[in-house]
Amino acid sequence: MKEEAIKSPLKAFMKQRRMGLNDFIQKIANNSYACKHPEVQSILKISQPQEPELMNANPSPPPSPSQQINLGPSSNPHAKPSDFHFLKVIGKGSFGKVLLARHKAEEVFYAVKVLQKKAILKKKEEKHIMSERNVLLKNVKHPFLVGLHFSFQTADKLYFVLDYINGGELFYHLQRERCFLEPRARFYAAEIASALGYLHSLNIVYRDLKPENILLDSQGHIVLTDFGLCKENIEHNGTTSTFCGTPEYLAPEVLHKQPYDRTVDWWCLGAVLYEMLYGLPPFYSRNTAEMYDNILNKPLQLKPNITNSARHLLEGLLQKDRTKRLGAKDDFMEIKSHVFFSLINWDDLINKKITPPFNPNVSGPSDLRHFDPEFTEEPVPNSIGRSPDSILITASVKEAAEAFLGFSYAPPMDSFL
Numbered sequence: 001m002k003e004e005a006i007k008s009p010l011k012a013f014m015k016q017r018r019m020g021l022n023d024f025i026q027k028i029a030n031n032s033y034a035c036k037h038p039e040v041q042s043i044l045k046i047s048q049p050q051e052p053e054l055m056n057a058n059p060s061p062p063p064s065p066s067q068q069i070n071l072g073p074s075s076n077p078h079a080k081p082s083d084f085h086f087l088k089v090i091g092k093g094s095f096g097k098v099l100l101a102r103h104k105a106e107e108v109f110y111a112v113k114v115l116q117k118k119a120i121l122k123k124k125e126e127k128h129i130m131s132e133r134n135v136l137l138k139n140v141k142h143p144f145l146v147g148l149h150f151s152f153q154t155a156d157k158l159y160f161v162l163d164y165i166n167g168g169e170l171f172y173h174l175q176r177e178r179c180f181l182e183p184r185a186r187f188y189a190a191e192i193a194s195a196l197g198y199l200h201s202l203n204i205v206y207r208d209l210k211p212e213n214i215l216l217d218s219q220g221h222i223v224l225t226d227f228g229l230c231k232e233n234i235e236h237n238g239t240t241s242t243f244c245g246t247p248e249y250l251a252p253e254v255l256h257k258q259p260y261d262r263t264v265d266w267w268c269l270g271a272v273l274y275e276m277l278y279g280l281p282p283f284y285s286r287n288t289a290e291m292y293d294n295i296l297n298k299p300l301q302l303k304p305n306i307t308n309s310a311r312h313l314l315e316g317l318l319q320k321d322r323t324k325r326l327g328a329k330d331d332f333m334e335i336k337s338h339v340f341f342s343l344i345n346w347d348d349l350i351n352k353k354i355t356p357p358f359n360p361n362v363s364g365p366s367d368l369r370h371f372d373p374e375f376t377e378e379p380v381p382n383s384i385g386r387s388p389d390s391i392l393i394t395a396s397v398k399e400a401a402e403a404f405l406g407f408s409y410a411p412p413m414d415s416f417l
Contacts, residue, residue, distance in 0.1 A: 079152035081159065081385040084112060089378045090166075090371050095119045096157070099380060100164060100365070109365040110149060113160040114384055120158075143352055144195040146215070146225040157384075165223045167216030167360035168370025170276075174211055178279045182310060184357040185276040188214070189269065190344045191222035196265045197332025205261070209268035210249050211275065216370070220356030247288070248281040252296050252320045266327035266335065270317025277306055282318055296320075313340040 084101040091098035096115040103110060149161045170188065174180070180188075192214065199206050206224070215223040251267035253259075274282040283294035300318050302311050316326030316338070327334050336346060348354050360370055368376050 079150060079159075079161075081154065081157075084110075084385065086112070086380050086384050087366075088368060088371075089375045089380060090368070091375055092378075097381075097384070099384060100368070101161075109164045111162045111164045113162060115158040115160075117153075117156055117158060142195060142198045143350065144191045144222045144224060145198070146223050162225075163223070164365060165215040165217050165225070166362050166365065166367060166370060167218055167220060169212055169372075170214040170216065170222075170272075171211035172370060172372060173216070173358070174275065174279070180276045182277065182307060185273060185310075186340065186344070187354065187357050188222055188276065189273045190341055190346075190349055192224065192272065193269060193332060193335045193341075194346070194350060195222065195224045196269065197335070200262050200265070200331055206265050206268075208249075209265060209272055211272060214272070216356075216358075216360055218360060218362045219352075220359050221352055247291065248284055250292075250295060251322070253322050255292060255296055261322065262331060263322045263325045263328050266317050266325055267322075269335070270314055273310075274314055274318065277310065278303065282314075307340075309338075309340040309342075313338050 083105065084103055086099045086101045088100045089097050090100050090111065091113075093115075096113065096119070098111055098113045101110050101112040102108070146165065147163045149163070151158070151160050153159065192209070196206055196209070209224075213225055215225055217223050249268045249271045251264045254264060271281050282300060283291060283298060285291040285294060300315060302314060306314075313326070317335075319325040322328060326338065335341070345354070362370065
């Protein structure tokens with residue numbers, strides 16, 4: 001009975017965290033108590049995220065959607081929804097669903113992310129979607145980042161054909177186990193840091209690290225997914241100012257609407273490591289205003305049940321002043337050489353020679369035990385596999401088709417050799 005009393009609010013907290021930031025802001029905007037808090041009022045003044053480098057005192061007329069994100073002709077014009085058997089819903093987001101699908105000709109299982117163009121255009125999120133595609137294209141070699149096989153589009157939908165990873169979200173395993181022992185948390189933190197370091201080497205800031213975006217593969221290795229909030233072309237010491245992320249993990253400089261840099265990812269790594277060790281994010285409160293105030297002003301409090309090296313790492317990563325944060329001077333190299341990771345052989349780690357501390361024990365692609373039943377019990381929509389010839393082309397669908405020119409992608413033939 002006591003255990004149920006603990007689990008119930010925890011489950012509500014976990015479910016709330018699945019909301020996107022835009023939906024979350026709309027929710028707190030309707031909460032009169034939260035809105036009275038000065039920090040929250042300041043945050044709510046932002047209606048739509050904008051990149052400062054795109055703002056101009058005397059702006060010229062905005063370019064058409066096709067000019068903004070035309071990435072060239074499609075490399076894979078023949079791919080279509082009817083190439084796949086769509087079997088199960090395995091995830092959901094603001095703009096669509098992720099489905100387990102089997103390619104009819106190849107007999108290979110994929111995770112196919114299906115996004116509604118209309119919903120993306122309505123929220124003016126084309127740039128984030130195309131950014132996700134760009135980042136996926138750049139990730140060709142890293143073992144801890146999800147891979148894109150190809151992408152294609154119909155008149156009303158975008159399709160990302162991705163690696164199928166079925167060991168479950170870190171979020172799901174944390175929900176079941178509450179927290180992890182330090183050796184397990186260290187292993188996951190090392191693989192996550194390695195993936196972030198690789199993205200930073202490509203001048204990409206991830207910006208949305210959280211347990212929901214961290215998957216385990218069938219052996220128990222980390223796979224980062226969902227690159228929709230990545231910011232490209234952030235050189236060493238470069239900054240950006242877009243207000244985005246997930247509330248529990250927002251770094252102080254993001255909340256302050258100050259320019260921020262790649263150290264925002266190291267703050268998020270600290271928050272995820274803290275959550276793995278303690279069961280909740282570091283400054284969490286069910287009261288939104290209080291949580292934001294905690295992130296900005298409350299000193300980090302660490303219970304004594306962790307080692308000194310873990311304590312020192314958390315203090316370095318969750319440093320409110322980004323210029324003093326661990327990783328501010330030498331990025332991933334500082335994380336890598338921290339005493340907390342002294343037991344990690346980084347060459348063995350990147351080559352997957354370290355046995356993961358937890359094996360998801362999946363029996364095969366159809367084993368969905370580590371996916372939330374909230375998703376898998378949902379029926380697969382008939383429209384998911386519908387081809388464009390069966391859709392009436394309206395003006396809005398034409399606009400959607402034009403906005404995502406160049407989305408489709410297939411790897412060059414020699415990459416298969």
